Amino acid sequence: MALSTEQALALLLILNSTHLTAADCPPLDRVAVSGSAGGRAVLPCSYTPTPGQDVAVTWYAYPDQGGPVLLIKSKTPSAPIPAQWSGRVKLSDEVSSGNASLLISELRLEDTRDYMCDVWINGICVTHRNVKLTVQACSAPDYVAVSGSAGGRAVLPCSYTPTPGQDVAVRWYAYPDQGGPVLLIESKTPSAPIPAQWSGRVKLSDEVSSGNGSLLISELRLEDTGDYTCDMWTNGICVTHRNVNLTVEGKYNKHVLVGPPKRDSATSRTTTTTTPTTRPSATPTTRPSATQKTSPCPTQQGNAAAQRRSYCMKTL
Ligand SMILES: *[C@@H]1O[C@H](CO)[C@@H](O)[C@H](O)[C@H]1NC(C)=O
Numbered sequence: 001m002a003l004s005t006e007q008a009l010a011l012l013l014i015l016n017s018t019h020l021t022a023a024d025c026p027p028l029d030r031v032a033v034s035g036s037a038g039g040r041a042v043l044p045c046s047y048t049p050t051p052g053q054d055v056a057v058t059w060y061a062y063p064d065q066g067g068p069v070l071l072i073k074s075k076t077p078s079a080p081i082p083a084q085w086s087g088r089v090k091l092s093d094e095v096s097s098g099n100a101s102l103l104i105s106e107l108r109l110e111d112t113r114d115y116m117c118d119v120w121i122n123g124i125c126v127t128h129r130n131v132k133l134t135v136q137a138c139s140a141p142d143y144v145a146v147s148g149s150a151g152g153r154a155v156l157p158c159s160y161t162p163t164p165g166q167d168v169a170v171r172w173y174a175y176p177d178q179g180g181p182v183l184l185i186e187s188k189t190p191s192a193p194i195p196a197q198w199s200g201r202v203k204l205s206d207e208v209s210s211g212n213g214s215l216l217i218s219e220l221r222l223e224d225t226g227d228y229t230c231d232m233w234t235n236g237i238c239v240t241h242r243n244v245n246l247t248v249e250g251k252y253n254k255h256v257l258v259g260p261p262k263r264d265s266a267t268s269r270t271t272t273t274t275t276p277t278t279r280p281s282a283t284p285t286t287r288p289s290a291t292q293k294t295s296p297c298p299t300q301q302g303n304a305a306a307q308r309r310s311y312c313m314k315t316l
Pocket residue numbers: 042091092093094099100101102103
C-alpha cells in the first residue's frame with residue numbers, strides 16, 4: 001500500500017512523538033519524594049553505565065494542564081528551561097557514571113507535581129521513571145524555650161537571613177487554653193486587631209524587613225505561659241517555622257516577699273500542729289503559677305508532704 005507524502009509525514013510524526021513519550025521504554029516505575037519550601041530535593045533516577053555508550057537523559061515535568069514539558073536534556077544542557085524552574089534545576093554531575101538524578105533547589109509549593117526521567121543508551125530507552133514530588137509548606141518546626149517574669153518582658157526569637165530585595169513577612173500564632181492556634185500578629189497587616197489577652201502588649205521587631213521576626217511581649221502575665229509559633233515567609237515561601245515555648249514565672253513584689261503571705265502563715269499554723277517540721281518555704285510562693293490552673297488539691301492527707309502540697313494549693 002502506497003502512502004501519500006502527507007500520510008507518510010503524519011505517520012513519521014506519530015512514530016516520532018510516540019518515541020518522545022517513550023512508548024519504547026520499559027514500564028514506568030514510580031517513586032515519591034518530598035521537600036520543604038525554600039529547600040531542595042533530589043529526584044532520583046539512575047541507570048547501569050558501561051564504557052563507551054552514548055547516554056541521553058531527559059527530564060520532563062507535568063504541568064497542571066496538558067502533556068509533559070521538557071525540563072532538561074543532557075545532550076542540550078544550555079537549552080532554555082521553563083520559567084517556573086529556570087535557574088533552579090540541575091542535572092547530577094555524575095550522569096556518565098549512572099546518576100541521572102535531578103536537583104531542584106529553592107523549592108516552591110507549585111513544584112509539587114509529577115516529573116519523568118528517561119534514560120536512552122545508544123538509542124534504546126533503559127530507564128523510564130515517574131517521580132512524584134511533594135513540597136511542604138514549611139520545614140518541620142524547631143523548638144526554642146524562653147522564660148520571663150510576670151510583669152516583665154520577653155523577646156520570642158525568630159529570624160531568617162533574606163537576600164537583598166526579598167519580600168519578608170512574619171506571622172505569630174498563639175495557642176489559647178481552648179481551641180486551635182490563633183493569629184497573634186502579622187507584619188503585613190500591622191493594624192489588625194490582636195486577641196484580647198495580648199492586646200496592647202505584643203509588638204513585632206522593627207527590623208522584620210531585614211529578617212528579624214522576633215516578637216516582644218511586655219507586661220508578662222502568668223497566663224502568657226504556653227506555645228507560640230513563628231512563620232517567616234520570603235516572596236511567599238515559608239522559610240522559617242519555629243515553636244517558642246514561653247514560661248512566665250510568678251514574681252512577687254518585694255514588700256510581699258518580706259515574709260510568707262499572711263494567709264499562708266494562718267494556714268501553716270493550723271496544718272502544722274501535728275507536724276511541726278512543716279514550714280512554708282520559697283516553693284509555695286512560686287509554685288501557684290504553674291499549678292493553679294490545672295492541678296486540683298491532692299485529696300489524700302496522711303503525711304507531711306501531702307499536707308504541704310495541700311497547704312500550697314489551698315493558699316491559692
Ligand atoms: C546523584 O546526584 C545527586 C545530585 O548531585 C546526589 O544528591 C545523589 O546523592 C547522587 N546519588 C547517588 C546514588 O550517588
